[in-house]
Amino acid sequence: MTNLYVASWAPGGGKTTLCVGIGRHLQNKGKRVGYLKPVLLPPAGTSPGMDKDAQFIHQVLELDEPVERLCPLRWVELREEDFPHKLRQAHSVVAKDKDIVLLEGWGELRGTEVLQLSSQIVDIVDAKVIIVVPYSTDLPWEKITFSVRKFAPRLLGIVVTKTPKARMESVRARMISLFGKDGVRILGVLPEERLLLTVSVAELAEYLQAEVLCCPEASSELVENLMIGVLGVDPGADYFARKANKAVVTSGERPDIQLAALATSTKCLILSDGKAPIPQVLHWAEDKGTSILSVKQDMPSIVASIEGLFLQTRFQQSKKLEKLAQILEQHFDFNTLYQSFVA
Numbered sequence: 001m002t003n004l005y006v007a008s009w010a011p012g013g014g015k016t017t018l019c020v021g022i023g024r025h026l027q028n029k030g031k032r033v034g035y036l037k038p039v040l041l042p043p044a045g046t047s048p049g050m051d052k053d054a055q056f057i058h059q060v061l062e063l064d065e066p067v068e069r070l071c072p073l074r075w076v077e078l079r080e081e082d083f084p085h086k087l088r089q090a091h092s093v094v095a096k097d098k099d100i101v102l103l104e105g106w107g108e109l110r111g112t113e114v115l116q117l118s119s120q121i122v123d124i125v126d127a128k129v130i131i132v133v134p135y136s137t138d139l140p141w142e143k144i145t146f147s148v149r150k151f152a153p154r155l156l157g158i159v160v161t162k163t164p165k166a167r168m169e170s171v172r173a174r175m176i177s178l179f180g181k182d183g184v185r186i187l188g189v190l191p192e193e194r195l196l197l198t199v200s201v202a203e204l205a206e207y208l209q210a211e212v213l214c215c216p217e218a219s220s221e222l223v224e225n226l227m228i229g230v231l232g233v234d235p236g237a238d239y240f241a242r243k244a245n246k247a248v249v250t251s252g253e254r255p256d257i258q259l260a261a262l263a264t265s266t267k268c269l270i271l272s273d274g275k276a277p278i279p280q281v282l283h284w285a286e287d288k289g290t291s292i293l294s295v296k297q298d299m300p301s302i303v304a305s306i307e308g309l310f311l312q313t314r315f316q317q318s319k320k321l322e323k324l325a326q327i328l329e330q331h332f333d334f335n336t337l338y339q340s341f342v343a
Contacts, residue, residue, distance in 0.1 A: 001098060002341050003091075003127035004156070007105035007118055009144055013132040014161045016053045017196070019102045021328045022337070023061045024321065026100060033061060034098040037071040038087055038121050039106045053104060060321070069093050084124050091125050099341070103127055109147045110140075119150055128156040128340050130187060135163040135171065141178055148184060156340055157185035157333065162192045188332040195323045198222040199309055201268045201291050204247060207309045208302060210270070210293035214282055218291045221267045222319060223247045226306055228299065229257035240264040249302050252294065255281050266290055270306075272299045 004022070008015045023033045035057045054070040057063070063070070072090045073083075095101045103121070107114035109131065122129055129151045133144060148155060158179065163171050172189045179186065202219035205212050212219070225243040229250030237260050240248065244265040250257045252275020261269060262284050268291040271277060276294060277285070285292050295302055328334075 001095060002100045003095075003103060003122075003125045004100060004337075004340070005103045005105060005118070005122045005125075005127040005129045006132065007109050007129060008132040008134070009109050009147065010134055010136075011108060012162075013108075013134040014190075015104050015132055016056065017324065018130070018132055018159065018161075019057060019104050020060050020321070021324045021332070023057070023102055024325065025328060025334065027061065031099040032097060033063075034065075034094040034096075034101040035061060035063060035070055035104070036091055036094045036101060037104045037106070038073060038090070038125075039117065040071050040074050057102075057104075063094075065094055083120075087121065087124050101125075110143060115147055115150060122151065122154050127154065129154050130156050131158050133158060133160050135160055135167070135192070145178065148179065149182070152182075155184060157187035157336060159188045159190060159332070160186075161190045163189050165191045185333065185336055187336060188328070190327055190331050193323060193327060194224050195222065196320055198224050198245075198320070201247075201293075203309065204268065204270070204306065205291075205293050208270070208293065208295045208297070208305055210295045211274075213276060213292040213294055214286050215289050215291040218267075218289050221291070223267045226303070227261075228303060229254060229261065236260045237263040240266065247306070249299055249306070251299065252276060259284065262288060262290060268293055270295060270302060272297060272302055 006015050006019055019035065023035065026033050037051060037054050040051055051071040055067055058067040058070055073086055091101065103125065105118055109115050109118065131148060133139065148158065158175065160171055160175065168189050168191060172186060175186045200219065201221050201223060204223065205219065223246060225246035227240060227243055227246050227248050229248055240261045241264045245267055246265065247268050247270055248261040248266055249270045249272065252271035252273060255278045258269055258277055258281045269285065270293045272295060274294055274296040277292060282292065297305070
């Protein structure tokens with residue numbers, strides 16, 4: 001049985017996403033997959049099993065264990081001397097009859113405390129390590145190299161995520177020049193994919209506590225972009241044509257803006273201040289299958305809320321899971337992962 005610890009150098013690296021992709025891939029190959037989030041740093045009073053990542057993994061991988069078993073240890077409740085024993089106990093529950101257990105790291109390796117505890121965890125459960133590095137134009141490679149060496153010889157490899165497609169080859173070349181001499185594998189340079197950052201119309205409606213005025217059957221449509229119809233401007237179809245698959249936030253009192261948005265690739269209209277559209281707008285939206293959401297908040301509040309939702313987006317739609325599988329099939333080194341089963 002193989003243990004694989006997935007750690008991230010910085011926030012937004014995509015640990016959960018990679019665990020989902022690897023887990024589903026291995027399940028499709030007939031492997032029995034388990035999952036554990038070894039340590040949580042939740043707010044005081046948080047109930048077991050309330051971690052969103054663990055809940056999501058539990059659902060997507062269709063795991064048999066209760067979700068509470070996937071994230072049972074809270075750092076604030078642990079004594080340092082008890083940690084190894086409790087971690088082994090928690091791991092034994094999810095590892096029973098499994099071929100591989102995915103352990104999702106906590107925090108970011110750029111923090112000294114996280115780096116030290118992560119190193120301790122992988123030693124306790126005898127895990128191999130994948131380090132996820134989210135792409136940035138100013139990555140501190142010297143510090144990343146220090147973290148990488150901390151896990152030798154347990155390190156399976158490095159994955160760079162959210163890489164602009166135009167930079168993928170140069171990033172791979174840079175990684176090979178930095179780490180190749182130490183024998184560190186580059187498991188993948190994954191492209192930035194807009195679809196993976198989308199939210200559904202249903203998620204928008206729930207998050208904004210909106211009233212769905214038409215086309216509830218289109219609630220599974222995915223929104224890739226957000227545009228604003230500003231009151232002091234008269235944007236037309238040319239303005240809204242700049243972005244496809246979008247949500248447009250505007251006032252319920254501006255049918256001209258609403259109609260202009262509907263003339264382009266718009267997944268939903270979001271109307272502020274609890275306003276309803278005029279019949280012409282409603283009828284056209286129904287003809288196009290475009291949802292209209294009425295929200296009691298004003299426009300600045302709506303926009304801020306949606307931006308927060310995009311930051312929290314999960315991979316709960318089948319379209320995202322299919323795209324994630326395609327990306328990993330093309331850009332992730334599964335052969336090296338398979339070799340770890342027998343190494």
